Amino acid sequence: MLTFLAVAWLCILPSCATSLTPSKEAARQRAPQIFNAVHDAMRQWGSSVHHNGMSFFLATVPEGVLLHHGNNQPNSPTEPDWLAYEIEHAEGFARGRRPRPPPHVSNQEGDQQRISEKPPGPPADSEGGWLHVYRTTRPLQFLYVDGMSAGKTKMGTLDTQDYILRGLDKDSRDEWSTEKGGRPKSGGPMGERDRANELCKQCKEWNIQGVIRMETGFEIIKCDFSDGLEQVQALKRPPPTGQGHGRRGIAGMEFVRGLSERYQGIGSSRTMIDYSSMVSAFFFPLNLTNSDAARPDLPRLSNNSESDLTAVKAYLDSSIEERRANALRTRDWQDISDMIVSRYADRLQFMADGISSVQTMEEEITFLLDVFIDYSDSKNPDLSAAVDRCTRFYVRGISATTEVDYLLYAAFISVSERICKSLFTIRELVADSGLSTSQSLGAAVKEAKDLIEFLDWSRFKRCPACAVDEVCVIPMWPMGTVEDYYHPHCTNATSMDDGESYWGNRPGPPGDGNGRPGKPGYGPP
Numbered sequence: 104m105l106t107f108l109a110v111a112w113l114c115i116l117p118s119c120a121t122s123l124t125p126s127k128e129a130a131r132q133r134a135p136q137i138f139n140a141v142h143d144a145m146r147q148w149g150s151s152v153h154h155n156g157m158s159f160f161l162a163t164v165p166e167g168v169l170l171h172h173g174n175n176q177p178n179s180p181t182e183p184d185w186l187a188y189e190i191e192h193a194e195g196f197a198r199g200r201r202p203r204p205p206p207h208v209s210n211q212e213g214d215q216q217r218i219s220e221k222p223p224g225p226p227a228d229s230e231g232g233w234l235h236v237y238r239t240t241r242p243l244q245f246l247y248v249d250g251m252s253a254g255k256t257k258m259g260t261l262d263t264q265d266y267i268l269r270g271l272d273k274d275s276r277d278e279w280s281t282e283k284g285g286r287p288k289s290g291g292p293m294g295e296r297d298r299a300n301e302l303c304k305q306c307k308e309w310n311i312q313g314v315i316r317m318e319t320g321f322e323i324i325k326c327d328f329s330d331g332l333e334q335v336q337a338l339k340r341p342p343p344t345g346q347g348h349g350r351r352g353i354a355g356m357e358f359v360r361g362l363s364e365r366y367q368g369i370g371s372s373r374t375m376i377d378y379s380s381m382v383s384a385f386f387f388p389l390n391l392t393n394s395d396a397a398r399p400d401l402p403r404l405s406n407n408s409e410s411d412l413t414a415v416k417a418y419l420d421s422s423i424e425e426r427r428a429n430a431l432r433t434r435d436w437q438d439i440s441d442m443i444v445s446r447y448a449d450r451l452q453f454m455a456d457g458i459s460s461v462q463t464m465e466e467e468i469t470f471l472l473d474v475f476i477d478y479s480d481s482k483n484p485d486l487s488a489a490v491d492r493c494t495r496f497y498v499r500g501i502s503a504t505t506e507v508d509y510l511l512y513a514a515f516i517s518v519s520e521r522i523c524k525s526l527f528t529i530r531e532l533v534a535d536s537g538l539s540t541s542q543s544l545g546a547a548v549k550e551a552k553d554l555i556e557f558l559d560w561s562r563f564k565r566c567p568a569c570a571v572d573e574v575c576v577i578p579m580w581p582m583g584t585v586e587d588y589y590h591p592h593c594t595n596a597t598s599m600d601d602g603e604s605y606w607g608n609r610p611g612p613p614g615d616g617n618g619r620p621g622k623p624g625y626g627p628p
């Protein structure tokens with residue numbers, strides 16, 4: 104309600120006459136993307152599959168959570184800096200001084216860049232840095248920017264930060280991304296120092312403590328290390344040996360194994376998201392079409408007017424204002440998405456790929472749908488009532504109260520309705536006596552495949568369980584190959600990162616930096 108008021112109030116201003124607002128219509132049109140954004144939030148796997156995030160959420164890190172920071176000195180940072188959720192992620196930055204970086208770049212950012220551009224071979228550092236461990240001393244509130252939002256790529260992973268939060272126009276934004284090696288004239292490697300400072304200026308206005316993002320691990324841009332953190336330890340690292348921090352070998356594999364523990368969630372109640380605070384570009388009638396025709400799957404913000412992007416930002420401002428003090432739900436929208444995905448994902452894949460007889464298909468579909476059918480009239484059950492029951496089944500778990508809840512409700516109902524209609528279509532197809540068995544089966548399989556394509560759940564890309572000397576790999580900036588993105592698979596320490604870089608940002612066989620193959624042999628099926 105407050106949000107309605109806030110937006111209505113804003114629109115008293117003359118400039119607001121045409122101001123863009125979120126709509127249920129837009130939410131329905133982008134229903135699968137909205138559902139996936141909720142389902143993938145704070146999950147390393149889904150956020151790597153759908154790496155161009157388009158959404159923001161308020162998130163709380165409770166008291167007593169350990170966070171990590173690597174740098175080249177025993178002291179805590181005195182300006183905005185990075186905290187890692189995983190030890191290994193911070194260890195990569197716990198390096199001593201090296202001859203680079205150039206003078207306008209702070210040492211910390213030199214470290215930040217080092218992880219992404221480190222050439223193979225022993226590092227030039229002559230000594231180890233410091234690994235700091237902090238504990239939160241009270242609940243801290245952050246803006247979570249979803250997707251691979253710490254991935255310094257040209258593919259759109261930074262769009263929500265650069266276009267919406269920072270309000271950059273295309274030209275100033277292109278400055279860091281177009282220059283060779285991602286090294287801009289100013290603003291730190293890949294614009295990260297400017298980005299962190301500007302985001303923290305925003306956070307100060309919002310009265311929150313920083314920004315949560317993701318790359319090879321979740322991280323926090325913590326605006327003030329003296330606020331809400333207590334240092335638990337700060338230990339000097341041994342001199343670098345030239346082994347142990349590369350992406351290959353045991354340490355590289357173990358880093359990925361650590362991240363794979365977070366594929367399905369950050370774990371251990373380390374962060375709670377307020378889904379009713381979600382502000383998503385998917386809620387607005389924006390043009391999210393990618394100008395790179397080879398990647399229609401990746402949404403972009405680059406083709407929208409400044410006033411439309413400003414309207415999204417204004418909505419975010421009011422949403423943060425409204426939700427900042429709200430209690431978190433005990434059951435949230437991600438819980439609902441989990442119930443839906445866990446009920447249908449493997450069964451849909453089984454129907455699409457694993458069933459070769461009409462009879463099995465019939466048994467499977469009966470198993471899934473009987474719960475929704477009233478067999479009082481067993482010859483002629485009311486199927487439209489059954490579809491309706493199926494559509495509303497899981498969404499009953501939440502009562503919508505905020506405007507965002509109603510947008511999420513519209514998106515979830517659309518997704519659920521599509522699932523239910525498709526499943527009841529399959530039920531009809533396998534019972535259709537006018538079709539041959541192979542026609543029935545073929546049509547049912549096609550329906551299941553179309554549904555899977557529509558839903559585009561990150562779960563569909565999941566690896567089977569891996570052997571203990573292997574981990575399931577998907578590109579997580581800056582690591583990973585084109586093959587890893589399209590066909591994630593179990594990989595051992597020796598074959599880790601073998602192939603063409605997905606992100607095109609490091610030595611090795613060249614990709615074009617757009618997640619596309621630079622040479623034949625890799626790519627989408």
Ligand SMILES: *[C@@H]1O[C@H](CO)[C@@H](O)[C@H](O)[C@H]1NC(C)=O
Nearest residue numbers: 390391392393394395405406
């Ligand atoms: C939307 O953006 C795409 C990619 O930049 C562009 O080609 C297209 O013309 C835009 N559509 C509209 C209606 O502006």
Ligand SMILES: *[C@@H]1O[C@H](CO)[C@@H](O)[C@H](O)[C@H]1NC(C)=O
Nearest residue numbers: 273390394405406407408409
């Ligand atoms: C969107 O893309 C089209 C086609 O490239 C271009 O003509 C138009 O100016 C762009 N609009 C904005 C707002 O960037």
Ligand SMILES: *[C@@H]1O[C@H](CO)[C@@H](O)[C@H](O)[C@H]1NC(C)=O
Nearest residue numbers: 572593594595596597598599
């Ligand atoms: C690692 O995997 C590759 C490719 O599957 C295989 O050829 C190699 O033998 C494996 N190495 C070890 C040490 O198991």
